[in-house]
């Protein structure tokens with residue numbers, strides 16, 4: 061099976077005034093369909109930067125990103141936006157829920173952008189909330205939900221759009237241990253039963269104990285890899 065996502069010698073530098081930070085220094089990575097994988101490493105090692113580049117949220121300084129057999133690193137902003145809408149689900153802190161929309165409307169939001177008709181998007185959003193065990197909370201706004209429930213709505217929103225891949229940046233950060241474990245169990249079930257590919261960035265040992273593969277980053281380089289039994 062060919063990889064879903066692939067990078068070749070991926071590099072990213074940020075310039076802030078006179079200071080240049082080399083966040084990624086040549087990363088080669090392949091993510092295959094149905095993986096349940098974490099990018100792990102210390103703070104500042106480049107995990108979020110890597111996830112952003114893989115999801116087409118930013119351009120690399122050098123190197124290549126391939127989605128299937130399409131090279132995506134050089135695409136225009138609008139082409140990347142279209143690609144994100146159809147291929148990727150994001151569970152990122154910076155992409156949190158829209159405060160004035162209910163949980164159901166938030167879960168349906170990407171479908172609205174995709175032009176899915178109203179009745180179908182409500183049915184799919186509700187089905188996604190059900191999968192995450194929060195169908196009864198569909199009417200609530202984000203500020204009426206706990207942190208864990210909000211994270212589940214974010215996963216439901218990603219899922220409802222039926223992406224090939226869900227990219228999740230520290231999805232269990234700030235969750236108490238029971239809520240974190242419940243969210244992990246839901247994502248595992250989606251992975252096993254629906255075949256959704258998950259790629260996380262995390263340093264949460266709870267999540268790391270459940271992934272099947274961990275790619276370790278340090279100073280912008282892959283320094284090791286572990287496979288775990290399912």
Ligand SMILES: Nc1ncnc2c1ncn2[C@@H]1O[C@H](COP(=O)(O)OP(=O)(O)OP(=O)(O)O)[C@@H](O)[C@H]1O
Nearest residue numbers: 074075076081083102103104105106107108109110
């Ligand atoms: N927009 C930016 N401008 C300047 N420097 C940045 C920017 N984004 C990230 N960096 C720097 O790039 C390096 C990698 O950051 P990144 O956020 O990818 O690491 P991380 O492993 O996700 O860290 P954390 O676990 O703390 O979230 C860090 O040194 C960071 O300060």
